[in-house]
Amino acid sequence: MRIVIVEDNVLLSEGLKLLLGTRGHEVVAVAEDAEGFAAALREHSPDLAIVDVRLPPGFRDEGVHAAIAARAEYPGLPVLVLSQYVEQDYAGELLSDGRGGVGYLLKDRVGRVSEFVEALDRVVEGGTVMDPEVVRQLLTRRTGDTLESLTSRELEVLALMAEGRGNGEIAELLFVTPNAVHKHIGNIFAKLGLAPTDSGHRRVRAVLAYLEHR
Incomplete structure (x- = not known):
């Protein structure tokens, strides 16, 4: 699997590269912002993009909107968005096109390697993956x-x-x-x-x- 990572935290992006490499995947590019993400997609045509919710310059929801824009330009592009906290509106935005091939996970989930890799496979296969904690909060509310x-x-x-x-x-x-x-x-x-x-x-x-x- 050829993967683009969009993450401004160098420690996390390097950790993801190492983790994915040990599972037989290739990280073809690492971008730090939406502009770099767009360039990486044009150059590499990856099988999957892993995108942080909050990117420079505002560190608000730039990653979500970059992911949505990428899926509009490249229909069917599998995207897994990572977030530090449960932000329910973002999950809804990602699913709004109804096509599948999207995931929304908390960053803590990366440490559970088997679960994380399994989530990647589901997204690439066209499934939808929501973090269990997001689901739990939605269920209680x-x-x-x-x-x-x-x-x-x-x-x-x-x-x-x-x-x-x-x-x-x-x-x-x-x-x-x-x-x-x-x-x-x-x-x-x-x-x-x-x-x-x-x-x-x-x-x-x-x-x-x-x-x-x-």
Whole structure:
């Protein structure tokens, strides 16, 4: 996997390069700001971009907007955004195009190497990955009639979908059969008004509804 890292903290970017290299991936460029990110994309056409939420010069949300702009210019570009803290609005912005291939993780997750690398693989495969802590906070703060129509089990399934879990993983984690998970997901789609014609994007749109109705 060929990866571009967008991170102004040299220690973190070098740590990521070392970590990814030991897992057989190639970091083709490291950028420190949105301009450098754009140049790296043009030059290298990477398989994945890992982007910090806050970049120079303002250190606010430059990384999120750079990621969104990159996906607009290069449709389908997998992007994993790293944040120091839970900032729920940013997660919603990333998912707003409904295409998948995006992730939002807290930087602490990088230290859990297996989880982090697994998240990268899911994003590259077109999945969506939300940090479990983001999901936990959203679950405890949820409001809105749409999500209130879901059962407690359906909310559990939706929370795991937001983490990027596949049906098989969800079944194992909840100690239920894959058929039961399939049924729960069908109920979630129906209650959220996601028609079968939304081929390939219903999981993303369900997670986006989860983020929006917090």
